[in-house]
Amino acid sequence: MDERPLARSVVARHRFGRLFSLGDRNSPASWSPALILSSDDENLSFSLAPFEFSRDSSSLPAKLSIKTRTNLTLPFDGLDLWEATEGLVLPPSLVESNSGEFAAGGEILPISWQSLHHDLSLNNKDLVPSIIILTDAPQLANQKGLLSEALFILRTRFPSSLIWTPGIGGPDNCAILAWMGVDLFDLARSRHASSLGVILSENGPREVEESIDEDSSMSSQIIAWKNSLAATRSAIRQGNLRELVEKQAISSPRSVERLRIHDARMSSLDGSISGLSRVKGQFHELRCHSYSSRDDPLIQDWRQRVSLDHTPPEHQSKVLVLLPCSATKPYRLSASHKRFSRSITSNAVHEVIVTAPLGLVPRELEDIWPAGNYDIPVTGDWDSDELIVIRKMISEYTSRNNYLRIINHSGIEITSESLEIIDTRKALTAGSPEALENLNQIIEQSVEEFNLINVKESKHRLGKLRALSRFQHGTDKWLDGTGIQGRPPIFTIRKDGTQLALWNPRLGRFSFTKACLPLLEESGEFPEAHLMPGFDWRGDLFSSNVIDFKGSIRIGDEILVYQDNLLIGSARAEAAGWEWPDGPSRLARAQHRL
Amino acid sequence: MVGASGILGDGSKAVKIHHLVKAPENTPQSISRRESWDATKPATVYKTPEMLRDGTPCTAATVILRTKGCVWWWKSGCTFCGYFNDVRDDVSADDLFAQWEEAKRLTNDFKGCKMVKVYTSGTFFEDRENPPEWQEMVLKETYEKGLELIVEAQAHLCNPEKLSWVAERHPGCTVAIGLEAYDDTVLRFHCNKGFSTKTWRKSVSDLRDAGLRVKTYLLFKPPFMSEGDALNLTCEWLKEVAPLSDEVSINPMNIQKNTVVDRIFRNREYRPPWLWSLVEMIERTHDEISNSNCRTIVHPTAGGRIRGAHNCKKCDVEVVAAIERYSVSRDLREFKGLDCDCKKVWKVEIENDLSLPAPLGQGRDRRLSRVDMVRAP
Numbered sequence: 018m019d020e021r022p023l024a025r026s027v028v029a030r031h032r033f034g035r036l037f038s039l040g041d042r043n044s045p046a047s048w049s050p051a052l053i054l055s056s057d058d059e060n061l062s063f064s065l066a067p068f069e070f071s072r073d074s075s076s077l078p079a080k081l082s083i084k085t086r087t088n089l090t091l092p093f094d095g096l097d098l099w100e101a102t103e104g105l106v107l108p109p110s111l112v113e114s115n116s117g118e119f120a121a122g123g124e125i126l127p128i129s130w131q132s133l134h135h136d137l138s139l140n141n142k143d144l145v146p147s148i149i150i151l152t153d154a155p156q157l158a159n160q161k162g163l164l165s166e167a168l169f170i171l172r173t174r175f176p177s178s179l180i181w182t183p184g185i186g187g188p189d190n191c192a193i194l195a196w197m198g199v200d201l202f203d204l205a206r207s208r209h210a211s212s213l214g215v216i217l218s219e220n221g222p223r224e225v226e227e228s229i230d231e232d233s234s235m236s237s238q239i240i241a242w243k244n245s246l247a248a249t250r251s252a253i254r255q256g257n258l259r260e261l262v263e264k265q266a267i268s269s270p271r272s273v274e275r276l277r278i279h280d281a282r283m284s285s286l287d288g289s290i291s292g293l294s295r296v297k298g299q300f301h302e303l304r305c306h307s308y309s310s311r312d313d314p315l316i317q318d319w320r321q322r323v324s325l326d327h328t329p330p331e332h333q334s335k336v337l338v339l340l341p342c343s344a345t346k347p348y349r350l351s352a353s354h355k356r357f358s359r360s361i362t363s364n365a366v367h368e369v370i371v372t373a374p375l376g377l378v379p380r381e382l383e384d385i386w387p388a389g390n391y392d393i394p395v396t397g398d399w400d401s402d403e404l405i406v407i408r409k410m411i412s413e414y415t416s417r418n419n420y421l422r423i424i425n426h427s428g429i430e431i432t433s434e435s436l437e438i439i440d441t442r443k444a445l446t447a448g449s450p451e452a453l454e455n456l457n458q459i460i461e462q463s464v465e466e467f468n469l470i471n472v473k474e475s476k477h478r479l480g481k482l483r484a485l486s487r488f489q490h491g492t493d494k495w496l497d498g499t500g501i502q503g504r505p506p507i508f509t510i511r512k513d514g515t516q517l518a519l520w521n522p523r524l525g526r527f528s529f530t531k532a533c534l535p536l537l538e539e540s541g542e543f544p545e546a547h548l549m550p551g552f553d554w555r556g557d558l559f560s561s562n563v564i565d566f567k568g569s570i571r572i573g574d575e576i577l578v579y580q581d582n583l584l585i586g587s588a589r590a591e592a593a594g595w596e597w598p599d600g601p602s603r604l605a606r607a608q609h610r611l
Numbered sequence: 612m613v614g615a616s617g618i619l620g621d622g623s624k625a626v627k628i629h630h631l632v633k634a635p636e637n638t639p640q641s642i643s644r645r646e647s648w649d650a651t652k653p654a655t656v657y658k659t660p661e662m663l664r665d666g667t668p669c670t671a672a673t674v675i676l677r678t679k680g681c682v683w684w685w686k687s688g689c690t691f692c693g694y695f696n697d698v699r700d701d702v703s704a705d706d707l708f709a710q711w712e713e714a715k716r717l718t719n720d721f722k723g724c725k726m727v728k729v730y731t732s733g734t735f736f737e738d739r740e741n742p743p744e745w746q747e748m749v750l751k752e753t754y755e756k757g758l759e760l761i762v763e764a765q766a767h768l769c770n771p772e773k774l775s776w777v778a779e780r781h782p783g784c785t786v787a788i789g790l791e792a793y794d795d796t797v798l799r800f801h802c803n804k805g806f807s808t809k810t811w812r813k814s815v816s817d818l819r820d821a822g823l824r825v826k827t828y829l830l831f832k833p834p835f836m837s838e839g840d841a842l843n844l845t846c847e848w849l850k851e852v853a854p855l856s857d858e859v860s861i862n863p864m865n866i867q868k869n870t871v872v873d874r875i876f877r878n879r880e881y882r883p884p885w886l887w888s889l890v891e892m893i894e895r896t897h898d899e900i901s902n903s904n905c906r907t908i909v910h911p912t913a914g915g916r917i918r919g920a921h922n923c924k925k926c927d928v929e930v931v932a933a934i935e936r937y938s939v940s941r942d943l944r945e946f947k948g949l950d951c952d953c954k955k956v957w958k959v960e961i962e963n964d965l966s967l968p969a970p971l972g973q974g975r976d977r978r979l980s981r982v983d984m985v986r987a988p
Contacts, residue, residue: 070966070967074844074965076794077796077800079840079968081968103968103970105800105970106835108835108875109880110874110878111631111871113626113631114626114627116800117800134619135616135625137616152969152970153971154969155969155971156879159880160879166619183969184963184969184973185987185988187985190987205966209956209960209984209985212956212958213955214952214981215984221987223982269988270986
C-alpha cells in the first residue's frame with residue numbers, strides 16, 4: 018500500500034501522555050489528544066478532530082478506513098485515505114486460541130489482545146503505523162489489568178504511533194487514557210449518554226440540571242469533550258497531567274482500578290520506561306494533593322532510591338539527624354530550618370528531612386526534582402500510611418548506612434533494636450526554644466562522643482555534591498580530585514584549573530562542561546546514544562540519526578553521544594528511554610560537540 | 612519456541628477454541644454429572660401452540676430425547692450449542708425406545724397434537740447417533756398417527772440415500788437444518804458449524820428431491836459479533852435463505868451452559884441481542900419475505916432474561932409478546948405503538964457498532980441506572 022505517513026511532532030510530554038502537533042510542524046493543522054469522527058458526527062474543527070473514520074462490515078472481516086480531514090501528510094498537498102482490514106477477532110478470554118485471520122494495514126493498523134499474542138508480523142521492527150487501533154478495547158476494559166497491559170505494550174513497542182481505543186474514551190477518562198498512552202478518542206460514549214438523556218461531563222456522567230438551561234444533546238456532550246481535551250492538552254503542556262488524572266479517576270471505580278494497576282506496573286519498572294524526569298528545575302510545582310499521589314511512580318521511585326540506594330556524604334556517616342519538613346522549598350530557606358541550622362553546630366552530622374509523600378529527603382538532595390518541588394496539604398497530623406512509609410524508609414535507610422546514632426527531631430516516634438535513638442522534641446514543637454536547645458545539646462554531645470570532626474566548608478560542599486551525584490547519576494567518580502568554588506548556592510567544580518561543571522540548585526542539575534565528558538565516559542554510568550556512522554552531526558538527536566542507545570534514560574539526563582564508538586559530544590534527553598531510539602520527535606537536544 | 616509468538620505470546624502454540632471450552636466438559640466430574648440422568652427418560656417433553664404447514668393453528672408436542680449427541684460435537688462442536696449437556700455416551704437403542712414410550716405416556720399418546728417435533732441434540736437420521744430401527748419406528752409411527760413431524764439435521768449429513776429412506780417412512784416430513792448464518796466466514800469462525808453454505812444449498816436441493824420440507828434456523832447474533840453487524844447481516848441472510856426454505860426460524864442467541872458463548876458471556880465479552888434488534892429485523896425484511904411462500908418465525912428463547920434476548924426490563928414482556936404474535940400473524944401492526952426509552956439507547960448501540968472498529972461490539976449493561984450505564988468502563 019502506497020500510503021503517506023502522518024506528519025507528527027511531540028510538542029510536550031508527561032510520562033506516556035504526549036501533545037502532538039499534526040501536519041506541518043511550522044504551522045500545525047491539528048493536535049492530539051484528539052477526536053476521530055464518524056461520517057454522521059457533527060462537523061467539528063480540525064484542531065479538535067483531525068480524522069474521520071468509516072467501517073464497511075457488509076462482509077466480514079470488515080474493511081476500515083481513516084481519512085484525514087485536513088492536510089496532515091508531507092508535502093501537505095491534499096487529504097489522505099488509509100485503509101485496513103479488521104481481521105477476525107476473538108475476545109480476550111479466548112486468548113489461547115487464534116482466529117487465523119489477523120488484521121492487516123499500513124498506516125492504520127488494527128490490533129487486538131489476540132493478535133498481540135499470536136500475530137508474528139507485529140514483531141517486525143519496520144512496522145511503524147501512523148495510527149494503531151485497539152479493536153477489542155471495550156472488552157479489555159472489562160477485564161482487570163488487561164487494558165493497562167495492552168496499552169503499555171503498544172505504547173512502548175510503537176512509540177511513534179498514535180493509539181486509538183475505540184468505544185471507551187469519554188470526557189470523563191480521556192486524561193487517564195492519555196496518561197496511559199492513548200491519543201485518539203471517539204464520540205461513542207457521548208452518543209450513548211445522549212440517548213439516555215445524561216450528560217457525560219468531564220467529571221463523569223450526570224443527570225441534566227433542569228434549573229439551568231441544560232440538555233443532553235450532542236452539542237452539550239461536545240462542549241464537555243472540548244473542555245476535557247483542552248484540559249488534557251494543557252496539562253500535558255504544563256507537566257501536571259497527573260493531577261488531572263487523579264481528579265478524573267474518581268468519577269468511576271474502573272478508572273480508579275485502572276490507574277492503580279497502571280501505577281503499580283510503572284512503579285515496578287525503571288524510570289526510563291515509566292517516563293520519569295531527572296531534572297525539572299525549581300519552578301515546576303508537583304502538587305500531591307490527593308491520597309493517590311502517593312502511588313505515583315515518581316513518588317515510589319524516590320522512596321525506593323532513597324531507601325535502597327542513597328548513601329550520605331562521607332563525612333556525615335556516623336550521626337543521623339531527622340528533621341521535620343517545611344512548606345517552603347528548598348527547606349533550608351524556611352524560617353524553621355534556619356533555626357534548626359543554628360542549633361546544628363556541626364557539619365559532620367547527616368540531616369535528613371522527614372516528609373510526605375516522599376518519606377525522607379536527605380539534605381543534599383533537597384534541591385532536586387521532585388524534593389524541591391512538591392507541595393502537600395498539611396493538617397499537622399501524620400496518617401497511619403505516612404507513618405508506615407516513613408518508619409520503613411528509616412529502617413531500610415539506616416540499616417544500610419551504619420550510623421551510630423539517630424537524633425530524632427522529627428516528632429515522629431521511631432524505634433530501632435540496633436541503633437541508639439535520641440528524641441530531642443520530647444513532645445515539644447520543633448522550633449520551640451527548649452526543643453532547639455535539646456537538639457543543640459545532643460549534637461554537641463554526639464560530636465564529643467563520636468569524635469565528629471567539622472570538615473572545611475569546601476570539603477563539606479564537595480561531600481554533599483558527591484552524594485548528590487551518586488543519587489542522580491549513579492557515580493561520583495568524575496568528582497575525584499576536584500575543588501569547589503563559588504558563592505552558595507551556585508558552585509563551580511574545577512580540576513587542575515579547568516571547569517568541569519556548575520551546580521545550580523535552581524536548575525537542580527550539574528551542568529557539565531565539554532572538558533568533563535571524558536570523565537563522565539570513564540565512569541561508565543552515563544547513558545549513551547550512538548549515531549549513524551558517517552552522519553555529519555549538526556543538529557539534535559532524532560530517530561533518523563540515532564541507531565542505538567545504552568543505559569537508562571530519564572528526561573533531562575546528560576547523554577554521551579558516540580559515533581563509530583568514539584565519544585563525540587553530549588546531549589540532554591527530551592524523551593525518556595521508552596521512546597528511544599524510534600520516538601517520533603527530538604530525542605535529545607545537543608549540548609556539546611567535542 | 613522463542614519468536615514463534617506475538618509480542619505478548621509465551622511461545623506456546625495456539626489451541627482450537629473447542630479444545631479450550633470442551634476439554635473441561637470432558638472431565639470425569641462433568642461426564643458423571645451428565646451420566647447421572649436416567650437414560651430411559653427423555654430430557655424434556657412439552658406442548659406449545661403451533662401452526663400446521665397450511666397455516667392452521669394447532670398444538671405441537673416437542674420431545675427432546677437424551678441421545679449420544681451430535682457427531683459434530685464429538686469432533687468439534689458449534690460455539691453456541693449446549694445440547695451436549697443433555698446427552699450421555701451410553702444411551703442404547705432400548706433406552707431410546709423407552710424414552711419414546713415415556714414421551715407418549717406424558718402426552719397421553721400425543722392426544723390433541725397435530726404436530727410433533729422430535730429433537731435428538733444432533734441429526735435425527737444419523738445412524739451413529741441414533742439406531743436406525745428406532746428412527747424407523749418414530750418416522751412410521753408419527754406418519755401413521757397423522758402427525759406432522761419435524762426432525763433436525765446437520766446439512767452435511769443429509770445424503771440423498773438417507774433422505775429417500777426417511778421420505779419412504781414419513782413422506783413430506785420437515786427437516787430443520789441449523790444453518791445459523793448464510794456466510795461462510797461466519798459459519799467457520801463465529802459458529803464453527805462444520806459445513807459451508809454450499810453444503811447447505813446441496814442439502815436443500817436433496818431434501819426437495821426427496822419431497823421433504825425445509826426448515827432453516829438462523830442464529831441472531833453469533834459470538835464474536837457486535838449487535839450492529841448481527842442486525843445488518845442477519846437481515847441479508849434472511850432475505851437470501853427465505854426463498855430456498857419452507858420456514859425460517861430466526862433464533863436469537865440464548866446462553867447455553869458450558870459453551871464458548873457461555874464463557875465469553877461470563878467474561879462480559881458478549882451480550883445476547885436486544886429485542887429491539889429482532890423487531891427491527893422483522894420490519895426491515897417483512898415486505899420482501901412476505902412475498903415468498905416462506906414462513907418466518909422468531910421465538911426468543913429466554914426472551915427478557917439476561918441470558919436471552921432482552922431490553923431494559925421495563926418493556927421486555929411487551930416486546931417479546933409482540934414478536935411471538937408476529938410469528939403467528941405475520942402482521943407488522945403487532946409492533947405499532949411499541950416504544951420505550953431504551954429504544955434510543957439500542958439505536959445508538961447499533962450506530963456505534965457499525966461506525967467504529969470494535970468488532971466485538973460496545974454494548975453495555977442495559978439494566979443499570981442511566982448514569983451508571985455511562986460511567987467510564
